[in-house]
Amino acid sequence: MQRYSRWGRSAYESDTTLATEADALRPMLEIRPFRTDAEFVATNSKTRIDDALLDQMPSAKIVVTTTSGYEHIDLSALGRRGVRAARLPLARRDPVVESTLAMMLDLLRRHPRMQRAATEDRWVRGALPGLGMQTIAEAPIGIIGLGVIGLRMAEVLHALGADLYGNDPAGLPDFVKPATVDEILQNCVAVTLHCRLTPETTFIINAERLSRVRPGLVLVNTARGGLVDVDAAVTALESGRLGGLGVDVFPQEPWPRLWQTLGRDDLLFTPHAAGYHDRLTEKIAEGLRDAATAYLAGGPVPWELQTR
Numbered sequence: 230m231q232r233y234s235r236w237g238r239s240a241y242e243s244d245t246t247l248a249t250e251a252d253a254l255r256p257m258l259e260i261r262p263f264r265t266d267a268e269f270v271a272t273n274s275k276t277r278i279d280d281a282l283l284d285q286m287p288s289a290k291i292v293v294t295t296t297s298g299y300e301h302i303d304l305s306a307l308g309r310r311g312v313r314a315a316r317l318p319l320a321r322r323d324p325v326v327e328s329t330l331a332m333m334l335d336l337l338r339r340h341p342r343m344q345r346a347a348t349e350d351r352w353v354r355g356a357l358p359g360l361g362m363q364t365i366a367e368a369p370i371g372i373i374g375l376g377v378i379g380l381r382m383a384e385v386l387h388a389l390g391a392d393l394y395g396n397d398p399a400g401l402p403d404f405v406k407p408a409t410v411d412e413i414l415q416n417c418v419a420v421t422l423h424c425r426l427t428p429e430t431t432f433i434i435n436a437e438r439l440s441r442v443r444p445g446l447v448l449v450n451t452a453r454g455g456l457v458d459v460d461a462a463v464t465a466l467e468s469g470r471l472g473g474l475g476v477d478v479f480p481q482e483p484w485p486r487l488w489q490t491l492g493r494d495d496l497l498f499t500p501h502a503a504g505y506h507d508r509l510t511e512k513i514a515e516g517l518r519d520a521a522t523a524y525l526a527g528g529p530v531p532w533e534l535q536t537r
Contacts, residue, residue, distance in 0.1 A: 230257075230259045230461075231258055231259065231266055231267075231525070232259045232261070232264065232266055232269070232271055232288070233251075233256065233258035233259065233260050233267055233268075233269045233270075233334075233415070233521075234261075234263065234264045234267035234269075234271070234286070235250065235263075235270075235272070235499060236249055236270060236272045236276050236278075236282070236286075237272050237273050238273065238275075239273055239274075239275060239332075241289045241385055241412075241505065242273075242316070242489070243439075244430070247299050249510045249512050249514050250271065250338045250510075250513060251512035252514070252516055253515065253516075253517060253518040254501070254517060254518060254521055254526070255268075256522050257518075257522065258288055258370075258521060260330045260527070263286050264285075265286045265288075266286070266288045266301050267286060267289065268288050268289060269290065269291055269378050269521060269524065270286060270289050270291070270292045270293070270294070271292075271293050271294075271295060272292060272294050272295070272301075272302075273294060273295050273296055274294065274296045274298060274300075274301050275301075275381070276301065277301050277303075278294075278301060278303060278306070278307070279291055279303040279304070279306050282305040283306055283307070283310060283312070285426030289310075289312050289316065290311075290312060290313065290524075291312065291520075291524050291530065292307065292312060292313070292315075293314070293315045293316070293317065293517060293520045293530075294314075294315075294316050294317065295317050295320065295513045295516070295517070295523070296316060296317065296321070296504075297314075297316060297317070297318035297320075297322065297325075297377060297378060297504075298313055298452075299314070299316050299428045299534060300425065300453070301482075302314055304534060304536045304537055306346060307536040307537055308536035310512070312536065313369065313461065313524070313530065313533065313536065314533070314534040315518070315520050315530045315531050315533045315534060316378040316534060317380070317512075317513060317516035317520075317532065317533065318376075318378065318532055319377070319532075320504075320509060320512040320513050320515075320516050320533065321378075321503075321504030321505075321506075321509065321512075322377055322378050322381055324339045324503060324505065324509075324520070325378050325379050325451050325503045325504050326378060326382050326385055326476045327331065328451055328477065328499070328502070328503035328504075329382060329421050329423075329449055329451045329475075329503065330382075330386075331386060332451070332475030332477075333370075333419050333421060333447060333449050333475065333477075333496050333500070334365070335497060336419075336446050336447045336449075336472070336473030336474075336475055336495065336497065337362070337363040337364070337365065337418070337419060337447055337473070338362050338363070338364075338423075339360045339361065339362050339494075339496035341358060341495070342351040342494040343360070343497070344494075345494045351389060359453065361445065361472065363418055363419075363447075365386065365387060365389045365390065365391050366391065366536065367391070367392060367393055368392060368417075368418045368419070369391075369392045369394060369416055369417045369418060370386050370391040370392065370393055370394070370417055370418065370420070370421075371394045371395065371396075371408070371413035371416075371419070371420040371421070372386070372393065372394070372395045372396075372413075372420075372421055372423060373395070373396050373397075373410060373420065373422050373424050374396070374397055374406065374422060374423035374424025374425065374430075374434070374452065375396070375397040375399070375400075375401055375405065375422070375424065376399070376423065376425070376465050378452070378480070379397065379423030379424070380402065382421060382423055383402060383404070383405050384402075387405075388397060388472075391407045393411075394407075394408040394412070394413050394417060395404065395407065395415070396408060396409060396410050396413060397424070410433060410438070410507065411441065411528055414434075414438060414441065414443065414446065414474055415442060415443050415445060416440060416443060417443065417446065418445070418446065419447040419448075419449070419473075419513045420433070420446060420447070421446050421449045421450075422436065422437050422450045422451075422452045422453075422456050422457070423451075423452045424452060424453075424456065426452075426453035426454075426455045426456060427452070430453075430456055431455050431456070432455065432456070432458045432460065433456050433457075433508045434448065434450070434457040434458065434461075434526075435458045435461055436458060436461035436464070436465075437463075438456040439458075439470060439471070440463040440465075440470070442465070442470060442471065444469070444470060444471035444472075445471070446470075446471055446472060446473075447471070447472055447473035447474075447475070448462060448471055448473070448474050448475070449475040449476075450475070450476050450477065450478060451475075451477040451478065451503040451504075452478065453478055454478040454480045454482065454501075455480050456483070457476065457480075457481060457492040458480075459476055459479055459484065462474050462476070462488070463486075463489050463496070466493070466496060471495075471513045473495045473496065473497075473504050474495065474496045474497070475496075475497040476497070476498050476499075476503060477501060478499075478503075479499075482500075482501055483500065484498065496534050499536035501526070505509065516531075519531055520532075
């Protein structure tokens with residue numbers, strides 16, 4: 230029987246969480262506490278899988294990240310050693326979409342502003358025309374990156390009647406109009422990011438681009454922390470260039486300038502929480518079980534990555 234090891238855990242993962250994964254895999258794999266002789270290795274985004282780590286687990290045959298993103302895996306290093314790789318994008322897909330939609334709606338509909346007024350014992354119904362409340366239906370909404378999560382985001386926004394614009398080198402569904410990143414930022418009332426973090430997309434939203442966005446743009450990032458220069462985005466918000474900012478992932482976590490959110494009702498910061506939900510442990514266990522079943526059968530593994 231082949232051996233299993235889990236390398237790394239998220240801040241919210243416990244021994245109970247890992248025990249659930251182990252129970253799902255025990256009929257197929259030999260489960261023991263942390264080990265370096267495993268053939269089947271599971272990891273998460275906090276653990277960098279590179280030559281240095283692979284030297285510590287020379288028996289590895291496949292590495293499965295429990296996340297959708299895989300920037301933490303050096304696919305070239307795996308390829309040189311003949312190690313396969315896969316990911317689990319479905320475990321967090323729908324919660325990320327829901328979190329993104331919630332942020333976008335809150336900021337477009339000015340919910341935080343009205344809630345603050347209520348907590349200050351103010352009834353602002355008469356002031357509604359001045360709040361700048363917008364709707365998703367028939368509005369130009371932009372999506373940068375239409376992979377597994379971005380595509381589902383597009384489907385949801387399309388169902389709500391948005392006029393969708395997108396940018397993805399892999400192509401777009403027919404209900405999303407192609408546009409450059411700059412065209413999206415300059416013409417849409419709201420933009421959400423769902424692209425991978427690569428050298429080309431690092432700080433794809435930066436001070437220079439933010440200086441040219443459509444005034445009042447609502448910007449949401451629940452994808453990768455390195456996509457948005459958060460300092461520049463907060464500055465654009467303070468200047469009035471941005472109309473709303475929702476951020477779940479940051480270039481540095483925890484974000485050291487959370488104090489910048491104090492007193493702002495046009496800014497939503499959450500602590501890398503968009504993908505978390507009450508069934509996440511079970512979804513990850515199911516994904517690992519499916520990957521192990523396919524791997525042990527000698528066939529293609531769901532959501533397998535190309536090592537090179």
